[in-house]
Amino acid sequence: MYVDSHCHLDFPQLAENLDEILLQMKQNRVGCALVVSVDLDDWPGLMKLVQPHPQLYASVGVHPDYEKITEPSVEDLLSRTQDEKVIAIGETGLDYFRKPEPLDWQRERFRVHIRASKASNLPLIIHTRNASADTIRIMQEERAEQGVMHCFTESWEVAQAALDLNFYISFSGIVTFKSAQDLQEVAKKVPLDRLLIETDSPFLAPVPYRGKLNQPSYVVHVAEKIAELRGMTAQQVADVSTRNFFNLFNKIKNKSDLML
Template identity: 35%
Template sequence: MTERILWDTHGHLQDPAFDEDREAAYQRAADAGIGVVIPGYTLASSAAAVALAHRWDGAWAQVGVHPHEVANLPTDWLRQLDAWAQDPRVVAIGEIGLDYYRYLAPAAAQREAFAAQLALARARALPVAVHCRAAWEDTVAAIAAVPGVRGVLHCFTGDRDQARAVLDLGFYLSFAGPVTFKAADALRDVVRWAPRDRVLVETDAPYMAPVPHRGRRNEPRWVEDTAARVVSEQGISREEGFSALVANSIGAFARLAGHDAN
């Protein structure tokens, strides 16, 4: 087996954007030593993530309902998530959170679903992967209301104060393509400042492709471009930096430490 050099800790390989070349996109990452964590965003996409995690040796799943998708859930939605949460290939409840930017679901419904999924994660001793957009205070308050829950703030693009709040909650900061964008000096300042043992990288594929792929459909293979930029900002060697990112990925999502066999 290829040695694992990195994890893409957040890549939606079940997304319809990969319908034409899903296997090939996974294989390009696997051949480069990149493992993939596939987060759900609906019940159907969570089921698809679990299925892919059982099909591919180098893929793991998260199950959860994204804040855009929390309206009109079936009454047994939490029971479905709970059943998947007991699968050893499921490393976290995600992606979950709050999004007050697009408001595709009412804020009250978002808060209710987020709280319920945080409670489920704690009950199953699983971490969470959190999406937060224009909802900073409510997101921090919701997490703080469930003591003991740990996880990752995915696609972190905030400032140092926000990063400090995330770290104080015991969370990791996960950086995606934006860290490579020309105008992102403030975000790179956070990367340089952040404790090296609390940093992860991800693609958020099919979105947010890093430079030099910006504007194209993103894919897990390209997490290496983001990782290279993070490590160079940290001022450490690629070897040291990448092995820290792998260790942090397992620190955040303990089930990644399980061996690769399905």
């Protein structure tokens, strides 16, 4: 069984074809997917989407790109973690690629999510882009305890710093790109017990679907590339990453109800 540890099935281009996407997941042995929140206004719709489906789970959080919104408080986030489907806080983090300074609001939002993660004992889903030094610094200052660096594209040194904080490293379709040689070297080094795979769909479709709409069933191609890089079989990567997913997102109790 494969698990897509990060996707956005509530985005319109996927939500409107949900039945077909779930069928493709089943046919490709993708037995579980985590549908990740990007803002609180759309979060009720995300929850409505995942509720009927035992193979879908949710997070709650606000993406760092979302500006001029009502800022979430720790209490806002905690109040939404009571639902059994909510297994993580995020996605959160820092993104300096699109936004100019001052970005104090991003950094404070990140701290709020870390505090909510610690208070709820739920893993943190971290997005970082062009901001790795500040991301690690704030994680250290706030004593972040558990979570995943999602869609990882940083150096081995950044990966090591996150691993030292008990975080997992998740690889998306980017690892299949010919231009991603540095990232592929990181994928060879991450300890197997800290490795996750994801699609980040509808974005970043892996080879051979690069440039097309992504979906959770394509996580198989991420596993195949990592297997190639590490001299393993895709099934071994599937087994390891699935075990890691359930170890990290351990609020999930009904594993036997999923496609095993």
